[in-house]
Amino acid sequence: MDNNTHRVISYIGSADFKDTLDGGQVNGAASVRQPGSTLKPLLYGLCIDEGLLTPKMMITDVAVNYEGYAPENYDRKFNGYVSMEYALEHSLNIPAVKTLKALGKDKLIQELGSCDFRQIKKDQKKLGLSMILGGCGATLEEMTGLYSIFANEGKYVPPVYTLSASPSSPTARSILSREATFMINETLSKVNRPDFP
Numbered sequence: 001m002d003n004n005t006h007r008v009i010s011y012i013g014s015a016d017f018k019d020t021l022d023g024g025q026v027n028g029a030a031s032v033r034q035p036g037s038t039l040k041p042l043l044y045g046l047c048i049d050e051g052l053l054t055p056k057m058m059i060t061d062v063a064v065n066y067e068g069y070a071p072e073n074y075d076r077k078f079n080g081y082v083s084m085e086y087a088l089e090h091s092l093n094i095p096a097v098k099t100l101k102a103l104g105k106d107k108l109i110q111e112l113g114s115c116d117f118r119q120i121k122k123d124q125k126k127l128g129l130s131m132i133l134g135g136c137g138a139t140l141e142e143m144t145g146l147y148s149i150f151a152n153e154g155k156y157v158p159p160v161y162t163l164s165a166s167p168s169s170p171t172a173r174s175i176l177s178r179e180a181t182f183m184i185n186e187t188l189s190k191v192n193r194p195d196f197p
Helices: 040-049 084-089 093-103 105-114 118-123 129-133 140-151 178-189
Strands: 058-061 080-083
Touching: 040 084, 040 093, 040 105, 040 140, 040 178, 058 084, 058 093, 080 084, 084 093, 084 178, 093 105, 093 129, 105 118, 105 129, 140 178
Parallel strands: none
Antiparallel strands: 058 080
């Protein structure tokens, strides 16, 4: 997607449309899947805007239990006190769940709904804290549209799929402030992924 025009430049739904043995006619880009940790940048940005966090603010990464729900980190270890940016850089699960609890899942659901996340809107009454770790449904199309906010000062514009359609500025919705977007971009730009060799 071109982040300036919001036009989809390339769209590949499957590896081989004619492959009838391996789901060739299943459009993977439009299929609902669990989004893993990809909603964490939005969550932390929303918390910055709400005044709940700053990138250097400390969060505890210790065992927690929310009425039977006990999230774990990818490596099953605890890190004690970590900054918000460290938690995001290392995609820590426990700080993310704690942060969603502080923000309130309804606020996250509301913002995702305003970015046209259809399955999340449909399931909003069933979703819990696990949604920040992928316990919800989203499509690649929706995620691509969401991530364009980080290239557009926190503003969401729906992706444009046809040449005849043109995005107009009134459809832009402010999801994050310019300042929160800048801080999240700064954090993500220096990430050393923990799952890389």
